Amino acid sequence: MKEEKCTKTKKKFNLLIWSLILLIPVFSYSKSLKKIDSKKMKKEVIKKMKIKKEYFGKTNDGEEVDLFTLTNKNGIMLKITNYGGIITSMMVPDKSGKFDDIVLGFNTLNEYLKGHPYFGAIIGRYANRISKAKFLLNGNKYKLAANNGENHLHGGIKGFDKVLWKAKEIKKDEEIGVKLSYLSKDGEEGYPGNLSIIVTYSLTNNDELKIKYEAETDKTTPVNLTNHSYFNLKGPGVSDTLNHTLTIYANKYTPVDKGLIPTGELKKVKDTPMDFLKPCSIGLRIKEVKGGYDHNFVLNHAKGILSLAARVFEPETGRTMEILTTQPGIQFYSGNFLDGTIKGKNGKQYNKHYGFCLETQHFPDSPNNPNFPSTILKPGEKYIQTTIYKFYTQ
Numbered sequence: 001m002k003e004e005k006c007t008k009t010k011k012k013f014n015l016l017i018w019s020l021i022l023l024i025p026v027f028s029y030s031k032s033l034k035k036i037d038s039k040k041m042k043k044e045v046i047k048k049m050k051i052k053k054e055y056f057g058k059t060n061d062g063e064e065v066d067l068f069t070l071t072n073k074n075g076i077m078l079k080i081t082n083y084g085g086i087i088t089s090m091m092v093p094d095k096s097g098k099f100d101d102i103v104l105g106f107n108t109l110n111e112y113l114k115g116h117p118y119f120g121a122i123i124g125r126y127a128n129r130i131s132k133a134k135f136l137l138n139g140n141k142y143k144l145a146a147n148n149g150e151n152h153l154h155g156g157i158k159g160f161d162k163v164l165w166k167a168k169e170i171k172k173d174e175e176i177g178v179k180l181s182y183l184s185k186d187g188e189e190g191y192p193g194n195l196s197i198i199v200t201y202s203l204t205n206n207d208e209l210k211i212k213y214e215a216e217t218d219k220t221t222p223v224n225l226t227n228h229s230y231f232n233l234k235g236p237g238v239s240d241t242l243n244h245t246l247t248i249y250a251n252k253y254t255p256v257d258k259g260l261i262p263t264g265e266l267k268k269v270k271d272t273p274m275d276f277l278k279p280c281s282i283g284l285r286i287k288e289v290k291g292g293y294d295h296n297f298v299l300n301h302a303k304g305i306l307s308l309a310a311r312v313f314e315p316e317t318g319r320t321m322e323i324l325t326t327q328p329g330i331q332f333y334s335g336n337f338l339d340g341t342i343k344g345k346n347g348k349q350y351n352k353h354y355g356f357c358l359e360t361q362h363f364p365d366s367p368n369n370p371n372f373p374s375t376i377l378k379p380g381e382k383y384i385q386t387t388i389y390k391f392y393t394q
């Protein structure tokens, strides 16, 4: 009896061993299938991400300009030209899946060459204003190009928005991009030092537009780089943006004088039309702000840490844009100077407030305000800033 039980257990044991042996190839086969599957998927993702380079025209100096079209695996499409590093188009879906272009701009290079209010461009060497176009640094007086009355705005007469950048395409597993580089010569627009700049635009499969700014100099100089895209989450030239809901994570802002130069004060937004700590439509209190919004907000986040700075939501389309940045400030400009004289893409007229900008930056006129975070870059140091625009619908 005992022996019989023993042989039965032995048989069961053998059966188990054999089935395990037989299952090994099945397991390894399915594992290799999975491997092939994930390899295939990766390949498909990479296949779905595309960069196309095409001829965009010639500058007034006869240099050839390119236009890069980047598409991510979800179909989001970004167009960038190496003239001014301009974002000319960004196609993003609404809550029903319909794609629309959400940035202001033109279809052709010629229209950009004729002049425009910095649509989509890289801004530098110093984004925003420098009072009376001058500053003092290490005991030396520097005189910059005055291109905004007596003040210096967005890098001067020929800022980084009007130069031709060298471009290199980038393709990684989950993102594609264009790396732009430019050498701003010692004395350009009045600034000291040869400044070499790299701006990398990337489009990720998480529906983010990432902009990384890097710079190095051979003489001490102020540096403040940003991108000047005008957004309209309904689509450009469709209507104004006053219904967009805006949140800015800033308890303070920098009040300005008549020439839009900061007074040096950091003022609380509480009980003022500058309070966007809770989501608020752009139009709700805009009439209380003389000339409309054109102010720098002092972001609450810790110095240099990539953090959420602002969110914009457009209720009709459900399109939402979040802005994360390492920068200490953000200029909220409500497109006050757009007056309908510019006809943009597809002949659409850009009227007042038809686009808004959220320019991540250091505070305006920092070289003349020692109490503001420093914008001074010394030889041997590296300027690095990152801003991310993330898109989704609600």
Ligand code: GLA
Binding pocket: 117, 118, 128, 153, 260, 294, 331, 333, 337, 357, 359
């Ligand atoms: C910036 C400025 C505005 C205006 C626009 C361009 O954002 O702050 O005052 O000059 O650029 O028109």
